[in-house]
Amino acid sequence: MKYLGELLETLIEPKELIENPNFQNQRMENLSRLKDEVIDIPITELINHFNNLPYCFTLQCCYGHFVYEGQPNPKNIERLPTTNTISSIEYRIAYIAFCVENNKSGRKLLEALKGITNFDPANIQFGCAEWFWESNVNSFVLQVEPDRFKFEDKAILDYSEALKIENVRDEFFIQLRKLIQQWLAKE
Numbered sequence: 751m752k753y754l755g756e757l758l759e760t761l762i763e764p765k766e767l768i769e770n771p772n773f774q775n776q777r778m779e780n781l782s783r784l785k786d787e788v789i790d791i792p793i794t795e796l797i798n799h800f801n802n803l804p805y806c807f808t809l810q811c812c813y814g815h816f817v818y819e820g821q822p823n824p825k826n827i828e829r830l831p832t833t834n835t836i837s838s839i840e841y842r843i844a845y846i847a848f849c850v851e852n853n854k855s856g857r858k859l860l861e862a863l864k865g866i867t868n869f870d871p872a873n874i875q876f877g878c879a880e881w882f883w884e885s886n887v888n889s890f891v892l893q894v895e896p897d898r899f900k901f902e903d904k905a906i907l908d909y910s911e912a913l914k915i916e917n918v919r920d921e922f923f924i925q926l927r928k929l930i931q932q933w934l935a936k937e
Contacts, residue, residue, distance in 0.1 A: 761877045761891060761901050767852040767860070770887050776849065777807045780886075784808075792827055793923060797846070799930045803937070805851035806859055809882055809889055814844025814919045816912055830909075830916055839912040842904045844919045845893035846926070847879065849886045856888070859933065863892055866925050873918045875900045892926075894919045 770776075781801055789797050790813035797808050815826050818839040830839070848863065850856040867874045875893050882889040896915065899905035907915060 761875065761879055761893070763877055764864070764890060765878050765883065767850070767857065767888050769852055773805075773849075773851045773888070776886055777804075777851075780807050780809065780849070790825070790827060793846075796923065796927055796930060799934060800846075800848065803855075803859065803933065805853055805856040807849050809847040809849055809886060811846040812842065812844055813923075814894055814915075815842040816840070816916065817842065830913055833909075836909045839907050839909060840904055841895075841907050841912060841915055843893055843895050843902075844922060845891055845895075847882055847889060847891045849882075849889040852888055860890065862929055862933070863890065866892055866922065866929065869921060869925055870918050872897050873915060874922055894922050 784801065786794050786798070789811065792813050793811060797811055801807050813827060815824060816830055816839050817824055817826060818836050820836075821828070824842065830836075850860050864876045867876050873894055873896055875891075875895065875897070877891055878889065879891050882891070893900070894915065895902070896905060896907070896911065
């Protein structure tokens, strides 16, 4: 999965699921192109677990990266340092884009994914991205971004807000791991 650049600016309200007779073919095609090397290391196992569900596949994802003076790596996965010398940080959005099948299991999973936003509705959004939907109907995005930046794929944050978003991102992925473990236990 990869960093979106300027593409996620199309986040919209979630659409209703529609019939998609091509779901299984799209799933096989997408999964055949997926390589662990392109997934951010901290979420590789999580993404693979979601892709093991026969009524779901991931389209793209990002762990969420913090770039700042002294840490120019755009794929940085290190925690923010304890300091008082960093004034602004570029946060590159944490997200997972899913495609779900319009069946009973897919609908239940979608409802569970929407529930992740309850942890911190001011910083976690659920919706669609029009450009994903154009190629994969029934695709949805779950993302961590301060609400005022929810239509963008990156934001400039002050240090204290970046620390908060880092904690929200970490809990977001913890909640997703719990969700998928519960889901796999039911399968």
